[in-house]
Amino acid sequence: MKNALGAVSTVLLLGGRSQIGQAIVTALIDGGATHVLLAARGGVAEPELAALRRDGVDVRACDFDGTDPATHPQLVAAAVDQLGDIDVVIDAFGVLGSNDEYEADPVAAADAVTANFGGHVSVDLLVAERLRDQGHGTLVVLSSVAGMPVRPGNYVYGAAKAGLDGFATALGDRLAGSGAAVLVVRPGYVHTRMSADVEPAPFSCTAEDVAAAVVAALRTGRRTIWVPAQLAPVFTILKNAPRALIRRMPR
Amino acid sequence: MSCEPDPADRPPAALARPVVQRQLTGWGRAMRTTADVARPRSVAEVSALLADPPARGVISRGLGRAYGDAAQDAGGLVLDLTGLAPDLHVDVAAATVTASAGVSLDALMRALVPLGLWVPVSPGTRNVTLGGALAADVHGKNHHVDGSFGNAVRALRLVLPGGEVRTLTPDGTPEPFWATLGGMGLTGAIVSATFTAHRIQTSRMLVDTTRTADLDQTLTAMAADDARYHYTVAWIDLMARGAAMGRSVLTSGEFARLDQLPARAARDPLAYHPTVRAAAPPWAPPRLLNRASIGAFNELWFRKAPRHRTGQLQTIPAYFHPLDMVAGWNRLYGPAGFMQYQFVVPFGAEDTLSAIVASLSDHRIVSFLTVLKRFGPANPGYLSFPTPGWTLALDLPLDQPGLTELIPRFDEAVLAVGGRHYLAKDSTMSPATARAGYPRLGEWQDIRERLDPDHVMRSDLARRLQL
Numbered sequence: 128m129k130n131a132l133g134a135v136s137t138v139l140l141l142g143g144r145s146q147i148g149q150a151i152v153t154a155l156i157d158g159g160a161t162h163v164l165l166a167a168r169g170g171v172a173e174p175e176l177a178a179l180r181r182d183g184v185d186v187r188a189c190d191f192d193g194t195d196p197a198t199h200p201q202l203v204a205a206a207v208d209q210l211g212d213i214d215v216v217i218d219a220f221g222v223l224g225s226n227d228e229y230e231a232d233p234v235a236a237a238d239a240v241t242a243n244f245g246g247h248v249s250v251d252l253l254v255a256e257r258l259r260d261q262g263h264g265t266l267v268v269l270s271s272v273a274g275m276p277v278r279p280g281n282y283v284y285g286a287a288k289a290g291l292d293g294f295a296t297a298l299g300d301r302l303a304g305s306g307a308a309v310l311v312v313r314p315g316y317v318h319t320r321m322s323a324d325v326e327p328a329p330f331s332c333t334a335e336d337v338a339a340a341v342v343a344a345l346r347t348g349r350r351t352i353w354v355p356a357q358l359a360p361v362f363t364i365l366k367n368a369p370r371a372l373i374r375r376m377p378r
Numbered sequence: 379m380s381c382e383p384d385p386a387d388r389p390p391a392a393l394a395r396p397v398v399q400r401q402l403t404g405w406g407r408a409m410r411t412t413a414d415v416a417r418p419r420s421v422a423e424v425s426a427l428l429a430d431p432p433a434r435g436v437i438s439r440g441l442g443r444a445y446g447d448a449a450q451d452a453g454g455l456v457l458d459l460t461g462l463a464p465d466l467h468v469d470v471a472a473a474t475v476t477a478s479a480g481v482s483l484d485a486l487m488r489a490l491v492p493l494g495l496w497v498p499v500s501p502g503t504r505n506v507t508l509g510g511a512l513a514a515d516v517h518g519k520n521h522h523v524d525g526s527f528g529n530a531v532r533a534l535r536l537v538l539p540g541g542e543v544r545t546l547t548p549d550g551t552p553e554p555f556w557a558t559l560g561g562m563g564l565t566g567a568i569v570s571a572t573f574t575a576h577r578i579q580t581s582r583m584l585v586d587t588t589r590t591a592d593l594d595q596t597l598t599a600m601a602a603d604d605a606r607y608h609y610t611v612a613w614i615d616l617m618a619r620g621a622a623m624g625r626s627v628l629t630s631g632e633f634a635r636l637d638q639l640p641a642r643a644a645r646d647p648l649a650y651h652p653t654v655r656a657a658a659p660p661w662a663p664p665r666l667l668n669r670a671s672i673g674a675f676n677e678l679w680f681r682k683a684p685r686h687r688t689g690q691l692q693t694i695p696a697y698f699h700p701l702d703m704v705a706g707w708n709r710l711y712g713p714a715g716f717m718q719y720q721f722v723v724p725f726g727a728e729d730t731l732s733a734i735v736a737s738l739s740d741h742r743i744v745s746f747l748t749v750l751k752r753f754g755p756a757n758p759g760y761l762s763f764p765t766p767g768w769t770l771a772l773d774l775p776l777d778q779p780g781l782t783e784l785i786p787r788f789d790e791a792v793l794a795v796g797g798r799h800y801l802a803k804d805s806t807m808s809p810a811t812a813r814a815g816y817p818r819l820g821e822w823q824d825i826r827e828r829l830d831p832d833h834v835m836r837s838d839l840a841r842r843l844q845l
Contacts, residue, residue, distance in 0.1 A: 130806045
């Protein structure tokens with residue numbers, strides 16, 4: 128159960144090797160979380176788990192393929208078996224490719240959309256059903272400013288994130304009154320292994336910044352956050368900018 | 379003693395519904411969760427509901443005055459017992475009162491005061507149900523003399539999971555009785571109780587007020603007042619800093635005797651007309667209660683109190699329930715809500731108390747209302763909060779970021795000297811803090827295992843603290 132200061136006990140991380148996901152998990156453990164399950168394809172390496180462990184904190188990993196919806200019911204059931212009530216689910220899995228890769232291999236592009244959007248739909252729906260049944264809990268969905276709006280610089284990734292953002296936001300609306308909630312996180316450029324090959328954009332931040340913002344939002348009950356917060360006005364303007372301008376944007 | 383309700387008057391569970399899905403919070407308006415709420419009208423209906431409980435359990439709820447998550451059960455069933463047929467039997471000669479659990483202390487006072495009787499214990503609000511008062515084993519300004527509410531209870535009726543109705547008494551069934559008083563509703567649903575009332579000659583209090591200059595003076599004055607007064611409490615101005623840190627207004631009193639009333643008041647010595655002067659608006663902006671407004675209020679409250687005044691006649695509501703004059707005052711804290719942090723530290727641990735007050739002051743944490751009280755001996759309740767010592771209660775707006783670091787530190791300091799936190803107020807403890815503060819939790823769990831082996835009675839508080 129979440130306490131009045133936003134501290135939680137049980138956490139499920141979908142995308143167990145995600146650097147941002149692990150940063151959020153670390154912050155939640157520092158705040159008092161005692162049972163954590165990291166779900167990732169092929170599990171999570173022992174050193175990464177050991178880095179999260181503290182006295183009295185149970186950290187485990189399990190296999191999870193975000194792109195295979197047929198396996199998702201079993202995954203959520205296993206998480207419930209292990210954690211009981213799930214206070215926070217962090218949906219942080221995904222892949223980042225480039226226009227060149229996707230345009231050269233449209234099948235890979237479609238797979239990337241499954242990893243960044245389609246797979247999230249099935250697992251998030253299952254998670255939402257569980258949170259609705261338990262009458263409490265927060266699903267944290269890592270969206271991105273990449274889809275606000277979708278820009279030609281990385282439009283396959285951006286389109287998938289735009290889909291995810293819209294889906295997650297409306298899923299939160301569907302859950303209104305159920306006790307369960309969705310927190311949509313819209314970070315800008317985050318310095319991580321995944322983004323190492325991409326040139327940093329203005330207003331960049333670290334995984335720890337995202338984690339701190341998520342922890343603060345869990346406490347206050349906000350439904351949408353931008354990291355850093357200054358991105359909100361920037362992208363609100365950009366979303367409504369003329370297409371001719373967006374077309375000319377470098378990314 | 380136990381009695382099974384006649385199967386003929388036990389309606390099918392369907393009759394006790396309809397259930398409505400509702401979002402619930404405690405008085406602090408944080409930690410919102412959703413549950414099905416049923417409003418049973420009779421003991422038989424409570425029994426039927428507990429005979430057929432849903433998978434995520436059941437908890438009773440009264441007027442929702444517990445500050446945290448004690449009276450909600452996410453995804454489960456909440457029994458709103460304020461709908462129980464209001465049953466009240468008063469034996470004036472013996473000063474005993476039997477009432478159904480959903481009756482509020484407010485209703486009890488309206489019935490009892492004109493008869494020359496007074497509830498054994500009144501918390502800071504009269505808007506709690508009898509059942510809630512028992513489940514939290516509430517205390518009042520007379521704890522150092524009379525103990526908590528449980529001390530005055532002669533018998534209570536409890537509906538166990540499964541539907542059996544049992545009568546518990548302190549002598550006949552001490553274990554389930556004392557596991558239920560202070561048991562936060564986790565042993566079953568309390569449906570009625572018999573308690574001994576106090577006799578009063580008038581409905582006025584004779585109140586002595588003293589202003590103290592700092593915390594040391596407050597502690598000294600309160601220790602001296604214990605022996606002299608039946609009711610004592612100190613309100614601390616937590617906004618005062620530096621040398622004035624911990625300055626307080628002590629109000630100590632007794633019920634006035636008939637011969638102490640002026641002629642006019644003596645014509646109707648047991649008159650009792652509590653009023654609600656105002657209601658908080660349905661919505662308040664964020665941070666309405668901030669450093670400036672709370673500071674100003676505290677300054678005013680301190681200045682308005684006389685430096686020293688004895689024998690002032692006050693009405694019961696003015697002395698016992700000043701906050702009840704503003705209905706829904708918890709809404710003034712705005713959408714973020716607030717938490718109450720109440721702990722007790724043993725006598726001799728005054729340094730810990732001072733350190734916490736100093737730390738709040740240093741970190742510029744605001745507390746709207748801060749109340750200090752001395753507890754007398756504990757009763758046998760396994761999870762009863764009061765133990766001999768100082769108890770401090772703070773009302774803290776939740777939109778103060780510093781709380782996240784400070785509260786766990788205070789928890790440690792309180793536990794280090796053998797103190798504990800009040801479950802009815804709690805919204806921040808960890809399971810380990812609860813275990814350390816309540817060393818008899820294990821014994822209580824053993825008794826609960828016998829009463830409710832399947833843990834049908836469940837609340838968000840119980841889940842959060844792994845009770």
